[in-house]
Amino acid sequence: MPTARAALLVALCAPVVGVLSALYGIPPWALCGVLIALVAAAVLADWALAADPRRITVRREATGAVVRLGEDVDVALTVANRAGADARLLVRDAWVPSAGARPYAHPVALAAGDAATLTTTLTPTRRGDRAAEQVTVRSHGPLGLAVRQADHRPPWTLRVLPRFTSRRHLPEKLAKLRTVEGATAIRGRGQGTEFDVLREYVPGDDVRSIDWRATARRRDVMVRTWRPERSRRIVCVLDTGRTSAVRVGDEPRLDAAMDAALLLAAVAQEAGDQVDLIAADHRVRAVVAGSHGRSTLPRLINAVAPLQPAMVETDFELITSEVLRRERKRSLVVVFTALEPGALGEGLLPVLPRLAARHRVLIAAVHDPALAALAATPLHGANEVYAAAAGTRALAEREKLSGALARYGVEVLDFPADTFASQVTDAYLALKATGRL
Numbered sequence: 001m002p003t004a005r006a007a008l009l010v011a012l013c014a015p016v017v018g019v020l021s022a023l024y025g026i027p028p029w030a031l032c033g034v035l036i037a038l039v040a041a042a043v044l045a046d047w048a049l050a051a052d053p054r055r056i057t058v059r060r061e062a063t064g065a066v067v068r069l070g071e072d073v074d075v076a077l078t079v080a081n082r083a084g085a086d087a088r089l090l091v092r093d094a095w096v097p098s099a100g101a102r103p104y105a106h107p108v109a110l111a112a113g114d115a116a117t118l119t120t121t122l123t124p125t126r127r128g129d130r131a132a133e134q135v136t137v138r139s140h141g142p143l144g145l146a147v148r149q150a151d152h153r154p155p156w157t158l159r160v161l162p163r164f165t166s167r168r169h170l171p172e173k174l175a176k177l178r179t180v181e182g183a184t185a186i187r188g189r190g191q192g193t194e195f196d197v198l199r200e201y202v203p204g205d206d207v208r209s210i211d212w213r214a215t216a217r218r219r220d221v222m223v224r225t226w227r228p229e230r231s232r233r234i235v236c237v238l239d240t241g242r243t244s245a246v247r248v249g250d251e252p253r254l255d256a257a258m259d260a261a262l263l264l265a266a267v268a269q270e271a272g273d274q275v276d277l278i279a280a281d282h283r284v285r286a287v288v289a290g291s292h293g294r295s296t297l298p299r300l301i302n303a304v305a306p307l308q309p310a311m312v313e314t315d316f317e318l319i320t321s322e323v324l325r326r327e328r329k330r331s332l333v334v335v336f337t338a339l340e341p342g343a344l345g346e347g348l349l350p351v352l353p354r355l356a357a358r359h360r361v362l363i364a365a366v367h368d369p370a371l372a373a374l375a376a377t378p379l380h381g382a383n384e385v386y387a388a389a390a391g392t393r394a395l396a397e398r399e400k401l402s403g404a405l406a407r408y409g410v411e412v413l414d415f416p417a418d419t420f421a422s423q424v425t426d427a428y429l430a431l432k433a434t435g436r437l
Helices: 004-024 028-049 165-181 212-218 253-270 293-304 316-326 341-347 352-358 369-375 382-406 417-433
Strands: 056-059 064-068 073-081 087-095 106-110 115-122 128-140 147-152 157-161 193-200 222-228 233-239 274-280 284-288 332-336 360-367 411-416
Touching: 056 087, 056 128, 056 147, 064 073, 073 087, 073 106, 073 128, 087 115, 106 115, 157 293, 165 253, 165 417, 212 222, 233 253, 233 316, 253 274, 253 293, 253 332, 253 360, 253 417, 274 293, 274 316, 284 293, 284 316, 316 341, 316 352, 332 417, 341 382, 352 360, 360 417, 369 382, 382 411, 411 417
Parallel strands: 064 157, 233 274, 233 332, 332 360, 360 411
Antiparallel strands: 056 073, 073 115, 087 106, 087 128, 128 147, 128 157, 193 222, 274 284
């Protein structure tokens, strides 16, 4: 195809046509025809001399990469000249806009048989899987009047993980966990505790904890000590239905739920508890089960990274059946959803008794500050009165729903997005500290 340089050449020759026409009386249309023919011949010759872009090979060293949302990652692309002639190339490594690729294109000159590595920096603005669209190779002729172009599609995928902004709370939560399980933890017999060690009796110990067999063997009074039970099961249920798409602050409600679930999982894995995850709306989107130790958090992060809200109503009957089918042992089930009467009142409440009878259930919902702002609207006119009434009614319905859930023994966690993840983890630690897991 012709380039802008060919068009510029025609424009620069236009005054020459006028001068020659005036000097020699040649009709302008005849000179224009000759001029266009000459430029076309030059363009065709230049096009023929350009290296064939189909014989330029492009490849990537790996099949994919992982980066956290908001961070940079460099992607290497190797371009090799197999055309048998020198090549002047403009290579565009094209990605979807949310991948944040830069620079737009790479100019490169390659001698026959040479290769070069081009680096594209990606700064993704959305989490999930971002596939490379294509690599466009444009080969310029020696005169720059024509180019030849071909597209290549080396397979490659970038997985963008959630930001996990709540990890800044991790040192604080781990310190609380050590308090629960360490020297100042529960040391008495009670629900949800397991045997720790035998030690010598000291004044003030509960005499009911004396181990008489150990006392007889050691000829000294020995007492049993107890600690919060480990290897408990935590099930994080992510509602990916339509309510998870509502933006609370700068991000969807689903992202805030993911952040809280990851912080909870990070603390629980340090406590020796097993964390499972189920993400579902009208069908199951992701399941992580059976992971232990340090493998838990990476598996959860990779599982939630590609999740997106679905514009469908959540099927809580499906979610309940899935939890009951997978979790035979009594577990802590944390349901990350929206505290909305329509979604929970018609979907969750009818099936909640079955779930609460088998497991301890927490409902974790991100509080939308827009409701409180709406209820506090100054009453200057009819529009403001209706807005305030709508906000007040929405808050009242949430309170009513919280009361209905509490009657089934379900604890409701309703906090703003900036403290949501921290409060959910604190609720888990409180249950662990009091032996109620």
